[in-house]
Amino acid sequence: MKIGLYFGSFNPIHIGHLIIANQLVENSDLDQIWFVVTPHNPFKKKSTLLDNHQRLEMVYLATKDYDKLKESNIEFNLPQPNYTINTLTYLQEKYPIHDFALIMGEDNLKSFHKWKNYEVILENHNIYVYPRISEGIVETQFTNHEKIHRVKAPIMEISSTMIRNAIKNGKNVKPLLPKKVWEYVDEMNFYK
Ligand SMILES: Nc1ncnc2c1ncn2[C@@H]1O[C@H](COP(=O)(O)OP(=O)(O)OP(=O)(O)O)[C@@H](O)[C@H]1O
Numbered sequence: 001m002k003i004g005l006y007f008g009s010f011n012p013i014h015i016g017h018l019i020i021a022n023q024l025v026e027n028s029d030l031d032q033i034w035f036v037v038t039p040h041n042p043f044k045k046k047s048t049l050l051d052n053h054q055r056l057e058m059v060y061l062a063t064k065d066y067d068k069l070k071e072s073n074i075e076f077n078l079p080q081p082n083y084t085i086n087t088l089t090y091l092q093e094k095y096p097i098h099d100f101a102l103i104m105g106e107d108n109l110k111s112f113h114k115w116k117n118y119e120v121i122l123e124n125h126n127i128y129v130y131p132r133i134s135e136g137i138v139e140t141q142f143t144n145h146e147k148i149h150r151v152k153a154p155i156m157e158i159s160s161t162m163i164r165n166a167i168k169n170g171k172n173v174k175p176l177l178p179k180k181v182w183e184y185v186d187e188m189n190f191y192k
Pocket residue numbers: 007008009010011016017020103104105106107108130131132156157158159160161162
């Protein structure tokens with residue numbers, strides 16, 4: 001099977017993530033998308049992160065009604081910070097029959113040249129990039145790369161940071177979260 005790996009902190013997962021995954025799984029050759037919950041992004045501080053299992057639970061709640069979308073805790077037992085090349089190597093060994101592609105927002109493509117062994121990732125995997133407004137520029141080496149596929153879709157100005165800040169300021173974020181995720185966040189008093 002062709003699997004799209006959607007790596008992220010998902011702190012919390014929001015409707016933007018779900019729209020991106022659904023758009024790709026319905027309009028590309030990908031058979032499934034696995035949301036890989038990352039314990040520690042090498043470029044981010046861990047301090048604002050909810051516990052791994054709580055972030056995984058939110059991804060599970062968001063995806064359980066979609067047959068082709070799955071949550072993955074594969075990085076929970078791998079060394080931290082989580083370098084994507086290590087996870088890809090591990091997954092390819094564990095599931096040799098699957099063909100793994102990556103999914104990312106354009107902000108991640110802009111820093112992709114700083115990722116560990118990014119050339120090796122590109123040699124072995126396709127990358128689907130969803131448009132997103134962010135600072136910086138995409139390096140020219142990635143602009144017409146045969147392995148990098150730009151998804152044609154509307155830009156969504158939604159981020160987990162914006163949602164966390166809005167909750168802290170007592171604002172209603174209900175439309176920005178999948179229903180079951182909103183209920184869980186509310187019940188657990190997250191991000192207040
Ligand atoms: N609105 C969006 N449009 C396009 N890509 C997005 C969007 N939101 C998240 N992504 C992408 O989804 C992946 C996982 O994102 P992540 O969990 O970091 O969410 P985030 O909203 O960027 O979080 P934070 O604000 O905490 O940095 C990344 O590749 C990111 O670029």
